Amino acid sequence: MSNEIRWGIxxxxxxxxxxxxxxxxxxxxxxxxxxxxxxERADAFAARHGLERAYGSYAEIVADPDIDVLYLATPHPQHHALAMAALRAGKAVLVEKAFTATTAGATEVVDLARETGAFVMEAMWTRFQPAVVELRRLVADGAIGEVRSVQADLGVAREYDPADRLFALELGGGALLDLGVYVVSFAQMLLGTPDRVVATGSVFPSGADAEAAILLGYDDGRNAALTTSLRYALPGAARVVGTTGWIDVLPRFHHPRTIVLHRQGAEPEEITRPQTGAGYAHELIEVTECLRAGRTESAVMPLADTLAVQDVLGQAADQLGVRHTEAVDVL
Ligand SMILES: NC(=O)c1ccc[n+]([C@@H]2O[C@H](COP(=O)([O-])OP(=O)(O)OC[C@H]3O[C@@H](n4cnc5c(N)ncnc54)[C@H](OP(=O)(O)O)[C@@H]3O)[C@@H](O)[C@H]2O)c1
Known part of the structure; x- marks a missing residue:
């Protein structure tokens, strides 16, 4: 591998x-x-962004020997087949959220990554936002005591269009995989993998979920109350509650600039940490640094967490009667 990490989109x-x-x-x-x-679309994108090569098929970029890592930015059900092919071709992969459409699909990708020793990471950019890094540092330092509860919501008002990837079940449509993944991942990051998942909500005529409230329960009484929706907008706020205070993550929490620390008996403290670029640079830096260091996964977004999040999303989908599948014939 040369000094510079070469990316394919x-x-x-x-x-x-x-x-x-x-x-x-x-x-x-x-x-x-x-x-x-x-x-044609590849050529236009390459011209806009000054890329050296443009391929009219996914198989060609997977076979390109002069690429170290592929960034998979297709709808979720295509991630599984593409990641499997990329790993078999010896490439590292950054996979957009949701990692896959199903837990079984995610498990296969992770298993193959561990077998081949290739790097894979879910592009959960929230975990790399400087304000979120600071939040985790404060929590680890005991600034709010023991974390007992997490609240988070993320929703947008979108007019129902069964052809749009957000609503088409075969394209992984629904609030859960597109937006719910953020609230679940945020709670999982702070509380770990839950012992119980309870979901309630509604579905669109396409069979994709429209809105969901998800309760995560832990045997020791800790909990998370999460809401997501494609029917109506939600503020995009998050709150991390501990035994001696709480931290508000100001909207929108999935790429925040500001958190507010409320320590018991003290004035609230506003802490702002701006992003680099549009906020995606942090995850690109993580992947690039991991590859240069020869790591097979990220310590900030580990594969075990990705699997845990995917499993929660799968349980919630099951409870809502939503049936996601992985796409075949992708390459
Ligand atoms: N991190 C974030 O902030 C963020 C934000 C938005 C979306 N995402 C994630 O990124 C992924 C893509 O979302 P997007 O909003 O960019 O979607 P999009 O605008 O619809 O783009 C997806 C691209 O995937 C390709 N594709 C491959 N198979 C397809 C199929 N069967 N139907 C439609 N398109 C297909 C298409 O490109 P070609 O046909 O030209 O190959 C299309 O342009 C999703 O997993 C989503 O959750 C992440």
Whole structure:
């Protein structure tokens, strides 16, 4: 591996477009190629972002020997097949959230990564936001005592369109995998893997979930109360409650700038930590540094946490009667 980490982009859609400028502020990383299902879309994306190579199929970028890591930015059900192919080709992978559409799919990817020793990480950018890093530092320092409860909500008001990936079940549609993944991952980060999951909500005519409230229970009484929705907007706030205070994460908590520390008996303390670039740079830096150091996973977004989150989402989907599947014939 050369000194510089060479990246390939798979699926030039909305998020890929947003992430691209942050390569410019990621040391030792260079985006060199893109792959689309359409040569025309690949060419246009490569021209916009100054990439060296544009492929009209995903199979070609997987086979490109001059790429170290692929960033998978397709809808969730395509992640599994692409990650499996990339790992078999000896490439590292950064996989957009939700990691996969199913727990079984996520487990297969993680198993193969561990077998081949290749690096895989879920692109859960929240965990790398400087304000979230500071929150975790404060919690670890005992600033609010023992964390007992987490509250978080994330929702957007979107008009129902069964063809849109947000609503189409075969494209992983529904609030859970798109937005619920953030509230669940945030709670899992602070409380660990829950002993019980209780979900209630509603589904769209497509069979994708429209809204959900999820309660995570722990045998020692700790809990998380989480809400997500595609039917109506939610503030995007989070609160971490401890035995001697709490921390508010000001909206929107999945890429926050400011947290407010409420220590018992003290005035609230506002702490602001701006992002680098659009906020995606931090996860790109993590992957680049992990690869340069020869690590197979991130300590900040470990694969065990990704699996735990995917399992909670799967249990919630089951309870709502939502049936997600992994896509086949992706490459
Ligand atoms: N981290 C974040 O802030 C963030 C924000 C938004 C989305 N995401 C995640 O990123 C992923 C993509 O979301 P997005 O909003 O960027 O979606 P999008 O705009 O629809 O783009 C997805 C791209 O995937 C490719 N694709 C492959 N198979 C497809 C299929 N069967 N149907 C539709 N498109 C297909 C398409 O590119 P080609 O056909 O040209 O190959 C498309 O442009 C999702 O997993 C989502 O959760 C993350």
């Amino acid at each position: 798979v699926g030039p859609g909305r998020i890929a477009e947003s992430v691209m400028p942050d390569f410019g502020v990621t040391p030792d990383a260079r985006a060199v190629a893109v792959a689309s299902r359409s040569q």
